[in-house]
Amino acid sequence: xxxDLLLAVAVVLVSSGITVPSYAEGNHHHNSTSGGQGGGxxxxxSTDSGRSTARGGRLxxxxxxxxxxxxxxxxAVRVTNKKNGRSVIVTINDRGPFVRGxxxxxxxxxxxxxxxxxxxxxxxxxxx
Numbered sequence: 001x002x003x004d005l006l007l008a009v010a011v012v013l014v015s016s017g018i019t020v021p022s023y024a025e026g027n028h029h030h031n032s033t034s035g036g037q038g039g040g041x042x043x044x045x046s047t048d049s050g051r052s053t054a055r056g057g058r059l060x061x062x063x064x065x066x067x068x069x070x071x072x073x074x075x076a077v078r079v080t081n082k083k084n085g086r087s088v089i090v091t092i093n094d095r096g097p098f099v100r101g102x103x104x105x106x107x108x109x110x111x112x113x114x115x116x117x118x119x120x121x122x123x124x125x126x127x128x
Contacts, residue, residue: 040103042079042122044111053094060107067094067105076127079104081114088113089127 045067051059055073059065066077071092080087090110097105103124111117 038103038124039082039122040124041101041119042081042104042106042111042114042116043097043099043102043119044117045105045107047108055093057093059094062109063107064088064090064110064113065093065107066090066110067096068092068103069095069097071126077104078125078127079106079110079114080123080125081116082121082123084115086113086115 045059045061047059047061053059053065054067066079068075068077071077073092075092076089077092078087078089088110090104090106094105097103102119104122106114114120114122
């Protein structure tokens with residue numbers, strides 16, 4: 001399926017209120033809609049040079065992007081750090097994280113904007 005068609009279908013599904021899977025810590029059957037909340041643990045990407053994303057580009061540690069297991073590439077997600085209330089909107093361009101309990105991997109730039117290093121508890125919301 002063409003990527004632009006897939007993204008268009010995803011936008012229609014999300015905007016119509018159809019649920020999108022989210023992997024909240026301890027509850028792998030939680031659903032998050034375009035206005036709903038999902039949560040779990042966020043981690044920071046490894047900054048290995050030359051690493052490619054699942055979408056096909058190079059990982060840019062300075063970009064506000066992230067990896068999620070199931071959200072469509074190009075989805076804008078508001079990530080809110082539960083410890084300090086800071087939030088940032090990232091664009092999904094990769095798959096992961098593949099560590100149990102973690103719901104999103106963010107770039108070092110996004111982690112800096114959120115005020116954490118390593119891991120932190122977060123809420124996720126698909127941005128409109």
